[in-house]
Amino acid sequence: MVSKTEESQLNRLENQVDNGGGGAWEYLCLARKLKVRRPEKALKYGLSILNDSKKRYALGPEQWTLYEQVAIAAMDCQCLDVAKDCIKVLQKKFPESKRVGRLEGMLLEATGSRAEAEKAYSSLLEDNPLDQVIHKRRVAMAKAQGNISAAIEWLNKYLEIFMADHDAWRELAEIYVSLQMYKQAAFCYEELILSQPTVPLYHLAYADVLYTLGELENLQIAKKYYASTIDLTGGKNTRALLGICLCTSAMRQLSKGRNKEDKESPELQSLAAKALEKDYEQIADDKLGLLTCALRSLKI
């Protein structure tokens, strides 16, 4: 999960390197730290360092991490020869290494030998049942083969052991959403909010899922979580502001036939609308008209 500042930092470095200003190693470290997937750049910059013996030696023991990063990037770009070469180097330096064994498994995946990869992972897991990366590779393989139910099963089993893995909870939530299993997705976001209550992304996603589920009770809770997102982001989150407006409108529609007056004050919606109009006026005034129409149609 990457913040806006982190993303712009990464993009800035990318531009810098592309324009000959150096900083390739800095970029690669940041990409590794943020766990972003930009294989073309990682491959290009990584190879520029590895193929230059002076630069490579200057890295010292960190060059092996770079070989690993380049191997994975190469596999992602389907440059399997590059990947094979990197893995060979690592095999020579670290024979019998489990970490290299993982890369070998990934290479089998990349060449399409999925059954072999499955065998390799299973045997690695026998020796090392708590290797998180391999567990997750198994989930990824199931997903890549379109076996979503197996992916869900493996991922649930994984989370029983590693329940603090937030990325895994998010992955599971997103898989559930893609299958329109919103209740299950909501459960995942509840786990995330419980363990990391100050991360606004989880509040927002939870609200979105509840809104999608519909029904008055869910909409009321969704509105609360849009509000907490606004709180946690200092009012800067467009999606949450729009969410407030959508909730209020949907709740009004639902309570029409029930003679139940919405006891909550309308201030929250008008505050959200004002904030949105102010933002659009300042930053995207060509779209202000569309926003105003949208807000108007939601008040009906």
Add this chain to the structure above:
Amino acid sequence: MVAELKYEISQNAYIKLVLHALKHKTIAVNGILLGRVNPQNESVVEIIESVPLFHSNLALLPPLEIALIMIEEHYGSKGLGIVGYFHANERFDDAELGIVAKNIGDHICRYFPQAAVFLLDNKKLEALPKGKDQSPVMQLYIRDASKNWKLAGPDGGSRLVIKEPAANVVLSDYISSEKWQDVVDFDDHLDDIKMDWLNPELFK
């Protein structure tokens, strides 16, 4: 019997959607098709514009609802309506029309009964630079009389064509120059309202 229609998509609308899919190669993306029934020929649906929608959590309602309101408002004033939906699956070898695409398609059909769903054809897209195929790298799905989404076959019936015959050549060109980096979708706009989902400068 369901009417047999010709769906004619303009080059820019077509290319924009494919570039959007290429920008987000590892995830599913979707888009909205805008156009109208040809005023001179009722059996032709013209797709004149397209708006790339999302590249994350396609099955969540709030962003979709907002997007549809704004898109309809903007294009309504230009005499265009929502006439269809575009979807690109996450995986290369997944050629099935998934449930999310069908649901959104159903929703659009409520307002435009002849609405179509276009599914990105990954194999055709891969083969694009090698061949001289002028047909779109998309599959056409339309609803039959029992409201089930069916793939329009090559054996007559409804079909999808690109208005400009050289569109695939232009598309291949854009792919080589990595033009997809310039495509802005609704997700990008919601993350930063400065980003314009109308993509006004894309083809200039």
